[in-house]
Structure formats: structure tokens, C-alpha cells
Amino acid sequence: MNREIDLSVSAYGVTRPLDYDIVLLPWGATEPHNLHLPYLTDAILSHDVSVDAAQYALDHYGVRAMVLPPVAMGAQNPGQRDLKFCIHYRYDTQRAILTDIVASLYHQGYRKLLIVNGHGGNTFKSMIRDLAVDYPDFLLLSSEWFTQLPAKDWFDDPGDHADELETSVMMHYHPELVNLAEAGPGEAHPFALQGLREKTAWLPRHWTRVTSDTGIGDPRLATAEKGRRFAEVVAAKYALLLKELAAVQGEADLYRES
Numbered sequence: 001m002n003r004e005i006d007l008s009v010s011a012y013g014v015t016r017p018l019d020y021d022i023v024l025l026p027w028g029a030t031e032p033h034n035l036h037l038p039y040l041t042d043a044i045l046s047h048d049v050s051v052d053a054a055q056y057a058l059d060h061y062g063v064r065a066m067v068l069p070p071v072a073m074g075a076q077n078p079g080q081r082d083l084k085f086c087i088h089y090r091y092d093t094q095r096a097i098l099t100d101i102v103a104s105l106y107h108q109g110y111r112k113l114l115i116v117n118g119h120g121g122n123t124f125k126s127m128i129r130d131l132a133v134d135y136p137d138f139l140l141l142s143s144e145w146f147t148q149l150p151a152k153d154w155f156d157d158p159g160d161h162a163d164e165l166e167t168s169v170m171m172h173y174h175p176e177l178v179n180l181a182e183a184g185p186g187e188a189h190p191f192a193l194q195g196l197r198e199k200t201a202w203l204p205r206h207w208t209r210v211t212s213d214t215g216i217g218d219p220r221l222a223t224a225e226k227g228r229r230f231a232e233v234v235a236a237k238y239a240l241l242l243k244e245l246a247a248v249q250g251e252a253d254l255y256r257e258s
Helices: 041-061 090-109 124-136 164-173 225-245
Strands: 022-027 064-069 113-117 140-144
Touching: 022 041, 022 124, 022 225, 041 064, 041 164, 090 113, 090 124, 113 225, 124 140, 124 225, 140 225, 164 225
Parallel strands: 022 064, 022 113, 113 140
Antiparallel strands: none
């Protein structure tokens, strides 16, 4: 593991002499992931994808990014708080965390931060708009690593939580943390209302009414090889973005001239 790009294992003696072009912030949650994946799956995977992206950017483009330790404080749906040790963090809590991170980085001279989100319940757009008022020269972006590629093109039967995709990527990075023999089927009950199924309007799903094992999507077709292929392409895609962002000198660089 390269300590130059991963703050979770680095020391000040390593980082002090180096210049960094951009900072990555993995963000996940603390919640059950079916019966076979760790509670911190979203934090673990967003971190590992970020580290791979930073390494790729350094190796191929000479761009140095630092990956911060992952934030495991995610927003949960109704019903999820009923599950043992599933922790719901309010919008205000997440906003305070992000604000403090931005303030610290800004004070140290950094001006570019990319959130690599691994939890579908997290949304950062409103926070970013507010922070843009306070830090107009700070480039703050958000992304979701698991939506970078069409899941159906890479997996046989993807779902949307603790499914074949997440399980495969975890098997690639941390096979010791996966016990596929214990996995539930991930069967889900959709909304009864057509308007909600077709997303005419949005309503958070009540988790314990939707799924009995906390999963949505059958994970049992997962393999480490599927996870490796998916994660490598996602990391390369992020690395290209890091290369582009490193070249940005000001807001005008974000837009094409007519």
C-alpha cells in the first residue's frame, strides 16, 4: 500500500515533503449489508476504489491525490434504525463534518476535494451549494463510485444493496470479509403504488418492509473476478477525472468557450 496517497496508513514524515494536487474523501455508512458483508461495506469500498484511483492517477498521469480516511456516517431510511447497530446520521451532522473538513483543507491551502460516495442514502448537492457561497474558490465535487458504469453490463443480476455488485467488489478487495454461504437471497418488495415505482414522486423506502435480510438483489452470483474487472475500470475513470481536475486553475477552466 502506498503511504504517499492513503492517509489511513500514512505518517506526517511521508506527507510533509510532498505536494498534492487534489484530495479524495471516501464516504459511506454504518449499516447491515445482507447477512454476509460488513457493516462498514460502503466506507470500505469507497476508500479502496479511491486508493486505486489515486494510484492510477499517480502512475499514469503524475497527479498526486491524497485519500482521506473514510467517513462512515451515513443517512438511513425509515426502518433501518430498527436494525442492530445501524446508525442514522442527520443531514446537519453530515453537513457539519463536511464543513469542518473543507475548512481545514482550505486553511492548509488545498482547493480541490472530490467526495467518493459509497452509500445511496447520502446526498451532498445542497451542502456543496452552501459551501460554494463560503468558499467560492474551492472546487468541491461529489460522485458515487458504484454508478460510474452500468451495472447490468458487468453483472448477471445486479440489485441495489449488498447485491452481486457490492459483494463482488468486496470479494476482490477483501475476500476474508465475505461469507457468501451466509448470504440471504436479497428479495425485495417494491412499492404498491405505480407512481412510486415509476418515480413520479420519491419517498424513502421503509427498509424492514422492503427486505427481510437487509439486502436488495441476490448476491450469490458474485465473484472476485467480476469485482476486479468492475473496480479497475471505475478506478481508471476516476483517475482520468483527477488528471483533468489537476489542470484546472480557475472556474473558467471548467467551461468550454463558445
